[in-house]
Amino acid sequence: MAELLIIGGGYAGVWAAMGAARRAHDSGQALTIRLLSKDGYLTHRPRLYERNPGAMQTPLAAVLSPIDVALNIAEVTAIDGIGKSVRAQDEQGRAVEFNYDALILAAGSTSRPPPWRVSRGRTWSIDNHDEAVALDRHLAARKDSLGDDTVVIIGAGFTGLELATEMRIRLAEHLGDERAEAARVILLDAAATISEELGPSPRPHIEAALQAAQVELRLNAKVEHIDGDQVILDDGGRIGAATVIVTTGPQANGLAGAFGLPTDPAGRLCVDENLAVKGLEDIFAAGDIAHAMTDANHVALMSCQHAMPMGRFAGHNGASALLGLPLRPYAQERYVTCLDLGPWGAVFTNGWEREIVTVEQEAKARKRFINGEAIYPPTDDRAAILEAGIIP
Numbered sequence: 001m002a003e004l005l006i007i008g009g010g011y012a013g014v015w016a017a018m019g020a021a022r023r024a025h026d027s028g029q030a031l032t033i034r035l036l037s038k039d040g041y042l043t044h045r046p047r048l049y050e051r052n053p054g055a056m057q058t059p060l061a062a063v064l065s066p067i068d069v070a071l072n073i074a075e076v077t078a079i080d081g082i083g084k085s086v087r088a089q090d091e092q093g094r095a096v097e098f099n100y101d102a103l104i105l106a107a108g109s110t111s112r113p114p115p116w117r118v119s120r121g122r123t124w125s126i127d128n129h130d131e132a133v134a135l136d137r138h139l140a141a142r143k144d145s146l147g148d149d150t151v152v153i154i155g156a157g158f159t160g161l162e163l164a165t166e167m168r169i170r171l172a173e174h175l176g177d178e179r180a181e182a183a184r185v186i187l188l189d190a191a192a193t194i195s196e197e198l199g200p201s202p203r204p205h206i207e208a209a210l211q212a213a214q215v216e217l218r219l220n221a222k223v224e225h226i227d228g229d230q231v232i233l234d235d236g237g238r239i240g241a242a243t244v245i246v247t248t249g250p251q252a253n254g255l256a257g258a259f260g261l262p263t264d265p266a267g268r269l270c271v272d273e274n275l276a277v278k279g280l281e282d283i284f285a286a287g288d289i290a291h292a293m294t295d296a297n298h299v300a301l302m303s304c305q306h307a308m309p310m311g312r313f314a315g316h317n318g319a320s321a322l323l324g325l326p327l328r329p330y331a332q333e334r335y336v337t338c339l340d341l342g343p344w345g346a347v348f349t350n351g352w353e354r355e356i357v358t359v360e361q362e363a364k365a366r367k368r369f370i371n372g373e374a375i376y377p378p379t380d381d382r383a384a385i386l387e388a389g390i391i392p
Helices: 011-027 061-067 129-144 158-175 177-182 203-212 254-259 304-323 360-374 382-388
Strands: 003-007 032-037 041-043 057-059 070-080 085-090 095-099 102-105 109-111 117-120 151-154 185-188 215-218 223-227 230-233 238-240 243-246 250-252 283-285 336-340 346-350 355-359
Touching: 003 011, 003 095, 003 304, 011 032, 011 061, 011 102, 011 304, 011 382, 057 061, 061 070, 061 382, 070 095, 070 254, 102 304, 129 158, 129 243, 151 158, 158 177, 158 185, 158 203, 158 215, 158 336, 203 215, 250 254, 283 304, 336 360, 346 360, 355 360
Parallel strands: 003 032, 003 102, 032 070, 102 283, 117 223, 151 185, 151 243, 185 215
Antiparallel strands: 041 057, 070 085, 085 095, 109 250, 223 230, 230 238, 336 346, 346 355
């Protein structure tokens, strides 16, 4: 029986498994589908800025077992595209190997290494589940500490904005309302304009939300060095902080560079219209590791909004290739943005030009639906999971 191997237990990998299982189910043909993940959970990374980040996971077995997708907990170390094999380490650190007939690479992304040095102390992040939980524990431990509660967040992109406007809620949970209100929350960015990548339309609303959340915004602020509790800027300025959080943006998993193929500036592999990796045989890619066109003019972003449908298409096409069925070109013309901005609310925009649809509490309700329902796969229900694998 042909084997389809999926690397990655994030949004792209999970939706690839559902898409492949649905394709095999509809065809009436047998296909072995196996997913490799470094742990047993789908982590809801878009929610890690929120309070209680430890709860932001869905057990993979609850999604995969009902649709007969095998799950192996293993960290992939190498891929042999010629021999069609994958080397990995299992939970006990033992070397294991998996063979495949077709492969879906959905290994996701990690944070870009910051360009400055850290000589003492440490910085925090919310890039993955373990790091987000570690930050939460650090904030909780501050309850027994005296002195400054200043929080510095470096990077005013999507994640930095959501975290900054939520931070007083996070502080109040651990330190109490009085200390949370007194704390300084400082958002630094090297750019001259806030949220430049989001365009001008959301900007007035973002600025209003930052003001409401009492976030000090410092633009043109380039970090040169972090020394203990001191953030040192390139102009010689210093900011003392009890907590320094880095949100420098994503780069593709290093597995993308292992093939010796050209990658884009984010380290992503180039794929064709069917999400097949250009220059490789029987290997598809989806999610943050794939440079894919959503339509004639736009490249998919490194976000779950694109990873989920890309995964569904990659699963459909990987299964189709092995079952002798037609492949379906990936397309995703609809694009929206929903930026959470703390107690002030949120901003919901439509299209790549980010036309404002709604703001404040109405937009916040949409964000709650997205974070609380839309990004969660169905669990423990074979029919519902297979339904989620259908390409609309």
